[in-house]
Amino acid sequence: MHVSDFDLHSLAIRHLVAVYAVILLVQGGYFVWIARNWLLLTRTAKKSPKPVL
């Protein structure tokens, strides 16, 4: 089957959209996960009793 230039172009564009969606989701998701844990830890630190020792 002959694949036209348009099909190849469309395939490449879809591929780029998929790739950058994954990159931004993973990198952004990891950053958000760190920020969330930071906030949770700050809350834990405020609630927990401070040692005298």
Add this chain to the structure above:
Amino acid sequence: MPTLPAHSDSAPRNFGRVLWLAAFVVTLCLVAFALRAALFTSPTPADMGHLGRAIYYHVPTAMLSFLFPYINLAAAITFLVLRTRNPLSALAADALAVAAAEVTIVYAFLTLVTGSIWGRAAWGIWWTWDARLTLELLLFLLYVSYLITRRLSNTGQTSTISAVLAIFAAIDIPINYMSIRWFRTQHPQPVFAGGPGSGLDPTLRPAFYSNLVAWLSWGLVVLALRYALERRRQAVQQDLTLAALEATLTPNDTPNDPRLGQESPRAR
């Protein structure tokens, strides 16, 4: 028991925060510039069309998935050397090792996924048990196992066991790097240091290097944030442990009680 130093001076902390914020903003600008270069302003590679733009996202990601394991390795060795001599510095090295392992997993995962999407478009298959692909998968799995070991081990030797594992895991990197030189693979031949005929077209270099620098900068910022988070977790964990110890003491036991030995640094 050695204790983590408590922050008491707010001026250096504020300066540190401003510095982190500046690094974060600069990194975001670099990433935005790199994305624009990779998708819009850079020339389309002549041989593969838009599919050739993999050089702008896949190759930098793969290169960085080889860099962060070495930070993990250096931190793991530092931990093993200092764990008895200087436990506080060893704890800091351990925190850096965890952070570097996680960033390695992120970059190795992205290398595998972006390579797989590219392979589907270019080769018609998502995956093949090619030496380079398999060794990159092994790299990813080794660092996942590193984190699982840390999570599940409760022997009190968790950091030591995982530091030894980190040394073994790092052996994968040079073999992975050389795999496309040693073996005949379906994976494209090396762009850099691949012998005669290899090298990057000069017109593609600005976009490639801007992407490499941007994602390196992002990786370092995330590494620093994850390191800070781990140090904070260590401090909170230590406070909780000390508070639990205090709760077991009788009312007559005071910080200066001779039975407790020398006075704690926190009581001063």
